[in-house]
Amino acid sequence: MNTQEYMSRFKRFYWITLTALLVAASIRPGFADEALSRRDRQTGFLVVAEDRGFIGNEEIIDEFQLFAKTRNASLIFVTDERTGKYLRNSLDRLLKKGAERIVVIPLFISAAAPRYELVHQLLEREKLDVPVSYTRPYGESYFAVEDLADKFRTIPQPADTNLIVVGYGAVDSDSERKMQADWKRIAEKAAAGFGFASINILIGHDKKKKDDDAVARTEKLTRELADAVNGDGDGGRKTVVIPFHLGPKLDSMMSFDARLQQLLPPGTKFLADGGSEVRADANSATINLATWLQREANQSQPLAREDVGVVILSHGSDFNWNETMREAVQPLMKQYKIEFVFSMADQPTIERALRKLEQRGAKAAVIVRVFAMESSFRKPVERMIGLDIEGVAQDTADVHAGYGHSHGHGAAPSVPAPRIRTSLPIQTVGGLGASPLFAAALLERARTLSKNPARDTVILIAHGSGSDHQNELWTQALEDMAEQMRKSGGKEFHAIRVATWREDWPDKRAPWVDKIRAMVEDAKTEGGKAIVIPARTTGQGPEDKFLSGLEYDLGSGFAPHPMFVQWVDEQVRVGLARFADIRRTGMTTVEAKSHSPYPEKWLWW
Known part of the structure; x- marks a missing residue:
């Protein structure tokens, strides 16, 4: 034909x-x-x-x-x-x-x-x-990015592959240009981390009532496909055409994809819906539609307290450590639907908690990262919930990146992992270091232990990092906390000093153990006692092991403490305020569109 x-x-x-x-x-x-x-x-x-x-x-x-x-x-x-x-x-x-x-x-x-x-x-x-x-x-959500990325994940050897992503729906050169820019944005976000040789975007034209130009439009698309294939050169690379659209699909034969396949230059591979080069019944652009609809509806609504799910994300340890954290937030269990994740931002574990919140009827979720540093695991969490696409992800170092046992250690995945697609709008908050409540609670720990503050020295000690740069960030955060403590009455102590153990890196740990032991001995020489306070979310660190044989009093971390409960509640409220901001700035009304139906505030990246 x-x-x-x-x-x-x-x-x-x-x-x-x-x-x-x-x-x-x-x-x-x-x-x-x-x-x-x-x-x-x-x-x-x-x-x-x-x-x-x-x-x-x-x-x-x-x-x-x-x-x-x-x-x-x-x-x-x-x-x-x-x-x-x-x-x-x-x-x-x-x-x-x-x-x-x-x-x-x-x-x-x-x-x-x-x-x-x-x-x-x-x-x-x-x-x-x-x-x-x-x-x-839909195209401005991370769901669109993930739906296209799902197709990318089926392509072997991305570095040897030239991609042509084909959309649909333009009616003239102006709409084609604007739509091409949107498809390009989505494709570039979806392709991040894959390393494809090249990506080209083509837009098929919508059928008009009077279809006199149909042949001309078909010929134009044919030329564009040929130019895209030839323009990429050979160099041993293959060219894969990927349809990504919500265009015509009248039946299994009469569709834009069927038409598109007839126009392909010889030797070009076509990735049909379903993630293979053989036509499949399911359209991958619609299989996540119900979840996306639920999420957009939830995001558009004011939230009542019973709608809010909270994920407490903390490092975790043995049963006793974990139970201490659970007990620490008991006062909030009646206010919010709470699930716990004890891991360093392990995505399957976080997804498990989010699915449980969905089952419990939550309509939004706030992930509270209970780590000493605000930047700890923020980037991986933001990515897995799509905030790197839809939010304004801050570009700072993850101070836990140097952990030998941290999230993502070992062999890097060959392609980026899928993000979590959920009906829950999600925000993530956290980081104890900048909170006055953290400093105040640790100051209270020290006061409880000290019998002679004017002579005693408080030593704040954190976990630390294997990276020298990131460990410096830890040290600076502790110095900031020490200054907050001094401003809140901590000047009653002889001194407040700070250090990190760097406990998971023996070659870097030894000098710091010697330094902290010297701090403890100096406190005694100066006529007082060392009050060692772990700057941790809960419990204690390796103090008893590394300070063996020395005289000191040992406190514990932030939780459980009434101020910790207050801190968690404040973090949840920060997340809720962000949802309110999104409803206010991320939506527009008919009345507000006097000049353009597409204000820039709609764009999420």
Whole structure:
């Protein structure tokens, strides 16, 4: 079949199917509305998606129905001006069910998609009496990045591979340019760490009502594919074409992907949906759709206390150490849903806790990193929950990176690990070092032990690091804490000194053990006693072993202590404030779009 015959057949089939679909273009959830509480009804969720044709739409409907079980929700497929009728019907149903505001969730990869622009125009015409706001499009979430990265993970030898990622939906050169920029952003984020030889982005054009230019557009895409393949050169590399879109999929044969495969230059590999070079039934762009919808809906809602899940992430040790940490936060167990993770940011262990919070009915989660340093494990946690994509990840060193037993030690993975896809919006907070509560609690420990503060010397000792640079960060953090203690009345002591054990690195540890032993002996020589305070989250370190034979009094770390409970609660509240900021800045209303429907505040990276 030549290209013209194929396009003619495609056009006839497309319009026959489109006519049938318009009858059911507005999808209502097939579940008993009576099960919804008043709170559930108050927000009407309008999911808007580009019409894909029968099978493509059915895939979306299947996922939408899972989302709609517990929501006042409706789904419409956007075609052209005729969509206005189905939009009105969907809005009426949401309002009749009790919606006091409408949240639009756009299932579009690019905010520049012409049919997304049409959604804004149609909604503006409605002039509803309730507020209307938009969440970010699917393409601006880390789910889009991960869904594309899943395809990348199936490609062997990335360094020897030239990628061509093909999107869909442009109608002219302007929309093509804008959409290409969005696809490029997603592809570059998804490809980070893989080391592909090159990445090219191409955008297929949407079919218009009058399809006179179909042949010209097909020829243009054919030339672009050939140019991309030839432009990469050979050099022993292979070229892989990866479709990533929510474009036409009328059935298993009539689809944009089927059309695309016919246009490929000889020798080019095509990575079909399902993660192989053989066509699969599942569309990897929609298999995580229900989870994404739940997450966007949760993120759009104010949080009640019972909605909040908290993950206490701490180093952990034996049963007794772990139980001490559990007991330390008991006063908060009635306020929040709390799960514990005793590890150094082990992703499967954190994911386990998040899944338990999902099962317990949480609608958002705050991961509290209970480590002495604010930067400890922050980067890996931010990455696994997608904040490196959607958040403003700070660029500072992880002071635990030098641990011989730390997260990620050993052989590096061949490709980046998948992020955790969850229905819970997540924020991560933590780091004891900068908290006045930490300093105040340790000062109280010292006061309890000291019988003669004017003569006694307080020695704050932390774990330390194998890296000289990172150990210096530890030392500076301890100095900052010591200064906080002095300002809070700690000047009553003869002196407050600081050190680290560097306990896991024998070659670096020995000089510090000698230094700390000298501090203890100096305290006695100066007429007082050494008050050794472990600057730890809980418990003690190797003091008894390394200070054997010396005279000193030994305290313990932060938890359990009322101020530790206060610190955890404050951290959770910081996380909740971030959620509120996201709702305020990450969404926009119809009324706020007087000049552009796509304000820059929508962009999360």
